Amino acid sequence: MKFFVDTADVDEIRELADTGLLDGVTTNPSLIMKSGRDITEVTKEICSIVDGPVSAEVTATDFDGMMKEAKVLAKIADNICIKLPLTMDGIKACKHLTSAGHKTNVTLCFSATQALLAAKAGATYVSPFIGRLDDMGIDGMELIEEMRLIFDNYEFETQILAASIRSVNHVKDSALAGADVATIPPATLKALVKHPLTDKGLEAFLADWAKTGQTIG
Numbered sequence: 065m066k067f068f069v070d071t072a073d074v075d076e077i078r079e080l081a082d083t084g085l086l087d088g089v090t091t092n093p094s095l096i097m098k099s100g101r102d103i104t105e106v107t108k109e110i111c112s113i114v115d116g117p118v119s120a121e122v123t124a125t126d127f128d129g130m131m132k133e134a135k136v137l138a139k140i141a142d143n144i145c146i147k148l149p150l151t152m153d154g155i156k157a158c159k160h161l162t163s164a165g166h167k168t169n170v171t172l173c174f175s176a177t178q179a180l181l182a183a184k185a186g187a188t189y190v191s192p193f194i195g196r197l198d199d200m201g202i203d204g205m206e207l208i209e210e211m212r213l214i215f216d217n218y219e220f221e222t223q224i225l226a227a228s229i230r231s232v233n234h235v236k237d238s239a240l241a242g243a244d245v246a247t248i249p250p251a252t253l254k255a256l257v258k259h260p261l262t263d264k265g266l267e268a269f270l271a272d273w274a275k276t277g278q279t280i281g
Contacts, residue, residue, distance in 0.1 A: 065239045068116070068247035070227070072099040072106055076250040077113050088116035090169070090191075090227070090247040092147065093123055104140060111141035117188075119169045121147035122157075130157040138166055145169050145188060150178050155185045162186035169225065176210040183220040189245065194238065195228035204228075205237045212242035232256055 066087035069080050072095040080086045089110050096103050103120075111118045120140065122133040130153060134146045145167040148154040158168045162185065169189040170182035174197060182190040192211060194204030211224050223244035229235060232255050238246050248256075 065243065066116075066245040067253065068119075068225070068245055069253055070095070070229075070247040070249050072096050072101075072110065073250070074099075074106065074109050074113065077110055080250060080253060081113050085253075086114055086116070087245070088118065088145075088247075089114055090119040090147070090225075092119075092121045092171070104136075107137070107144070108140050111143050115143065117143055117145040117167055117169075119145045119147040119171075119189075121171065122149075125149070125151070125153065127153040127156050130154065131160065134161055134166070147171050150174075150182060150190075155181050158182065158185040158187050162188065171227065174207070176207060176214055179207075179211045179222075179224075180214055183215060183218075183222040187222045189223045189225040191225045191227040191247070193228035194226055194234055195230040197228075198230070204234075205241050208238060208241040208243050 067085055068088040068090050069077060069086055070090045072091045077089060099106050107120050120137045122130045124130045124133050130148060137146055138144050146161055147169040148158050150170050150172050154170060158170055161168050167188040169191060170187040171191040173179050173190050173192045179190050192207045197204035197207060208224060208226060215222060225245040225247055226238035226243040227247050229246055229248050229252060235246050235248060235256060
Protein backbone atom coordinates (compact mmCIF):
# COMPACT_ATOMS: atom_id res chain seq x y z
CA MET A 65 0.00 0.00 0.00
CA LYS A 66 1.20 3.52 -0.83
CA PHE A 67 1.06 6.22 1.83
CA PHE A 68 0.11 9.79 0.95
CA VAL A 69 -0.07 12.46 3.62
CA ASP A 70 -3.17 14.65 3.71
CA THR A 71 -1.90 18.12 4.56
CA ALA A 72 -0.52 21.39 3.18
CA ASP A 73 1.88 21.85 6.11
CA VAL A 74 5.33 21.76 4.50
CA ASP A 75 7.11 21.14 7.81
CA GLU A 76 5.04 18.01 8.41
CA ILE A 77 5.63 16.88 4.83
CA ARG A 78 9.42 17.34 5.11
CA GLU A 79 9.51 15.39 8.37
CA LEU A 80 7.55 12.47 6.93
CA ALA A 81 9.41 12.52 3.61
CA ASP A 82 12.66 12.02 5.54
CA THR A 83 11.35 8.66 6.82
CA GLY A 84 11.22 7.28 3.28
CA LEU A 85 7.61 6.17 3.81
CA LEU A 86 5.91 8.97 1.90
CA ASP A 87 4.69 8.22 -1.64
CA GLY A 88 2.71 11.40 -2.30
CA VAL A 89 0.61 14.25 -0.89
CA THR A 90 -3.03 15.26 -1.12
CA THR A 91 -4.31 18.76 -0.53
CA ASN A 92 -7.70 20.44 -0.83
CA PRO A 93 -9.07 23.98 -0.41
CA SER A 94 -9.62 23.46 3.33
CA LEU A 95 -6.02 22.34 3.88
CA ILE A 96 -4.69 25.24 1.81
CA MET A 97 -6.75 27.60 3.97
CA LYS A 98 -5.23 26.10 7.13
CA SER A 99 -1.73 26.65 5.74
CA GLY A 100 -2.48 30.37 5.39
CA ARG A 101 -0.39 30.52 2.22
CA ASP A 102 -0.92 31.21 -1.46
CA ILE A 103 -2.03 28.02 -3.24
CA THR A 104 0.56 28.25 -6.01
CA GLU A 105 3.41 29.02 -3.63
CA VAL A 106 2.67 26.25 -1.12
CA THR A 107 1.84 23.66 -3.77
CA LYS A 108 5.08 24.35 -5.63
CA GLU A 109 7.06 23.90 -2.41
CA ILE A 110 5.28 20.63 -1.64
CA CYS A 111 6.05 19.35 -5.14
CA SER A 112 9.73 20.07 -4.56
CA ILE A 113 9.76 17.98 -1.38
CA VAL A 114 8.20 14.77 -2.70
CA ASP A 115 8.81 12.91 -5.95
CA GLY A 116 5.36 11.30 -5.98
CA PRO A 117 2.04 12.83 -7.01
CA VAL A 118 0.74 15.93 -5.28
CA SER A 119 -3.02 16.34 -5.60
CA ALA A 120 -4.07 19.94 -6.15
CA GLU A 121 -7.82 20.53 -6.30
CA VAL A 122 -9.82 22.72 -8.66
CA THR A 123 -12.42 24.98 -7.08
CA ALA A 124 -14.61 25.55 -10.14
CA THR A 125 -17.81 23.49 -10.39
CA ASP A 126 -18.39 23.75 -14.15
CA PHE A 127 -16.44 21.92 -16.87
CA ASP A 128 -14.94 25.00 -18.53
CA GLY A 129 -13.88 26.44 -15.18
CA MET A 130 -12.32 23.14 -14.11
CA MET A 131 -10.33 22.87 -17.32
CA LYS A 132 -9.12 26.46 -16.99
CA GLU A 133 -7.98 25.92 -13.39
CA ALA A 134 -6.47 22.52 -14.19
CA LYS A 135 -4.28 24.16 -16.83
CA VAL A 136 -2.94 26.59 -14.22
CA LEU A 137 -2.37 23.89 -11.60
CA ALA A 138 -0.64 21.54 -14.05
CA LYS A 139 2.00 24.19 -14.76
CA ILE A 140 3.12 24.30 -11.12
CA ALA A 141 5.19 21.09 -11.35
CA ASP A 142 5.48 17.83 -13.28
CA ASN A 143 4.18 15.76 -10.35
CA ILE A 144 0.89 17.62 -9.99
CA CYS A 145 -2.22 15.40 -9.92
CA ILE A 146 -5.40 17.32 -10.73
CA LYS A 147 -8.08 16.73 -8.12
CA LEU A 148 -11.68 16.90 -9.35
CA PRO A 149 -15.07 16.52 -7.67
CA LEU A 150 -17.19 13.46 -8.45
CA THR A 151 -19.85 15.32 -10.44
CA MET A 152 -20.80 14.94 -14.08
CA ASP A 153 -18.69 17.98 -14.99
CA GLY A 154 -15.87 16.56 -12.89
CA ILE A 155 -16.07 13.23 -14.72
CA LYS A 156 -16.04 15.01 -18.06
CA ALA A 157 -13.01 17.04 -17.05
CA CYS A 158 -11.32 13.86 -15.81
CA LYS A 159 -11.78 12.21 -19.21
CA HIS A 160 -10.31 15.19 -21.03
CA LEU A 161 -7.37 15.59 -18.66
CA THR A 162 -6.41 11.91 -18.56
CA SER A 163 -6.65 11.78 -22.35
CA ALA A 164 -4.15 14.66 -22.42
CA GLY A 165 -1.75 12.73 -20.20
CA HIS A 166 -2.46 14.36 -16.84
CA LYS A 167 -2.78 12.44 -13.56
CA THR A 168 -6.20 12.87 -11.96
CA ASN A 169 -7.72 12.22 -8.55
CA VAL A 170 -11.53 12.12 -8.49
CA THR A 171 -12.58 12.99 -4.96
CA LEU A 172 -15.67 12.95 -2.72
CA CYS A 173 -16.64 9.42 -3.71
CA PHE A 174 -19.37 7.85 -1.57
CA SER A 175 -20.73 4.99 -3.69
CA ALA A 176 -19.47 2.15 -5.87
CA THR A 177 -21.41 3.47 -8.88
CA GLN A 178 -19.69 6.84 -8.53
CA ALA A 179 -16.36 5.02 -8.43
CA LEU A 180 -17.28 3.08 -11.56
CA LEU A 181 -17.90 6.33 -13.44
CA ALA A 182 -14.52 7.71 -12.35
CA ALA A 183 -12.76 4.53 -13.47
CA LYS A 184 -14.51 4.62 -16.85
CA ALA A 185 -13.32 8.21 -17.25
CA GLY A 186 -9.76 6.98 -16.76
CA ALA A 187 -9.08 8.54 -13.35
CA THR A 188 -5.62 7.81 -11.99
CA TYR A 189 -7.09 7.71 -8.48
CA VAL A 190 -10.57 7.76 -7.00
CA SER A 191 -10.98 8.77 -3.36
CA PRO A 192 -13.69 7.12 -1.24
CA PHE A 193 -14.29 9.10 1.96
CA ILE A 194 -14.32 6.43 4.64
CA GLY A 195 -14.64 8.60 7.74
CA ARG A 196 -17.56 10.62 6.44
CA LEU A 197 -19.46 7.42 5.63
CA ASP A 198 -18.73 6.12 9.14
CA ASP A 199 -20.15 9.39 10.51
CA MET A 200 -23.45 8.49 8.83
CA GLY A 201 -23.47 4.99 10.32
CA ILE A 202 -22.34 3.40 7.03
CA ASP A 203 -19.33 1.09 6.97
CA GLY A 204 -16.81 2.86 4.73
CA MET A 205 -14.81 -0.34 4.30
CA GLU A 206 -17.70 -1.97 2.46
CA LEU A 207 -17.33 0.71 -0.20
CA ILE A 208 -13.63 -0.05 -0.64
CA GLU A 209 -14.39 -3.78 -0.89
CA GLU A 210 -17.06 -3.12 -3.55
CA MET A 211 -14.72 -0.87 -5.51
CA ARG A 212 -11.93 -3.44 -5.37
CA LEU A 213 -14.24 -6.12 -6.76
CA ILE A 214 -15.59 -3.92 -9.55
CA PHE A 215 -12.16 -2.60 -10.57
CA ASP A 216 -10.73 -6.13 -10.62
CA ASN A 217 -13.74 -7.48 -12.55
CA TYR A 218 -13.08 -5.07 -15.40
CA GLU A 219 -9.32 -4.65 -15.00
CA PHE A 220 -9.56 -0.91 -14.44
CA GLU A 221 -6.17 0.65 -13.79
CA THR A 222 -7.68 3.34 -11.55
CA GLN A 223 -6.22 3.15 -8.05
CA ILE A 224 -8.37 3.20 -4.91
CA LEU A 225 -7.18 6.03 -2.69
CA ALA A 226 -8.72 5.63 0.78
CA ALA A 227 -9.45 9.12 2.13
CA SER A 228 -11.06 10.77 5.16
CA ILE A 229 -9.02 8.43 7.35
CA ARG A 230 -9.48 9.06 11.04
CA SER A 231 -7.60 6.26 12.81
CA VAL A 232 -4.90 3.62 12.67
CA ASN A 233 -7.62 1.00 12.25
CA HIS A 234 -8.89 2.83 9.17
CA VAL A 235 -5.43 2.38 7.62
CA LYS A 236 -5.28 -1.31 8.56
CA ASP A 237 -8.81 -2.04 7.35
CA SER A 238 -8.21 -0.16 4.09
CA ALA A 239 -5.14 -2.30 3.43
CA LEU A 240 -7.10 -5.48 4.20
CA ALA A 241 -9.90 -4.36 1.86
CA GLY A 242 -7.45 -3.86 -0.99
CA ALA A 243 -7.04 -0.08 -1.25
CA ASP A 244 -4.01 0.85 -3.34
CA VAL A 245 -3.29 4.05 -1.43
CA ALA A 246 -4.22 5.62 1.88
CA THR A 247 -4.01 9.37 2.33
CA ILE A 248 -3.45 9.95 6.01
CA PRO A 249 -3.31 12.95 8.35
CA PRO A 250 0.22 13.44 9.72
CA ALA A 251 -0.68 12.54 13.31
CA THR A 252 -2.36 9.29 12.25
CA LEU A 253 0.54 8.34 9.99
CA LYS A 254 2.97 8.82 12.87
CA ALA A 255 0.71 6.77 15.15
CA LEU A 256 1.06 3.71 12.89
CA VAL A 257 4.44 2.92 14.44
CA LYS A 258 3.24 3.10 18.03
CA HIS A 259 2.42 0.13 20.28
CA PRO A 260 2.68 -0.04 24.09
CA LEU A 261 4.45 -3.41 23.96
CA THR A 262 7.11 -1.97 21.66
CA ASP A 263 7.75 0.82 24.17
CA LYS A 264 7.78 -1.64 27.08
CA GLY A 265 10.15 -4.03 25.32
CA LEU A 266 12.55 -1.25 24.35
CA GLU A 267 12.56 0.07 27.90
CA ALA A 268 13.51 -3.40 29.20
CA PHE A 269 16.26 -3.85 26.60
CA LEU A 270 17.78 -0.46 27.44
CA ALA A 271 17.66 -1.16 31.17
CA ASP A 272 19.48 -4.47 30.71
CA TRP A 273 22.04 -2.86 28.41
CA ALA A 274 22.77 -0.15 30.95
CA LYS A 275 23.61 -2.84 33.51
CA THR A 276 26.35 -4.24 31.25
CA GLY A 277 28.26 -0.96 31.35
CA GLN A 278 29.13 -1.41 27.68
CA THR A 279 28.97 0.98 24.71
CA ILE A 280 28.83 0.32 20.99
CA GLY A 281 31.53 1.97 18.94
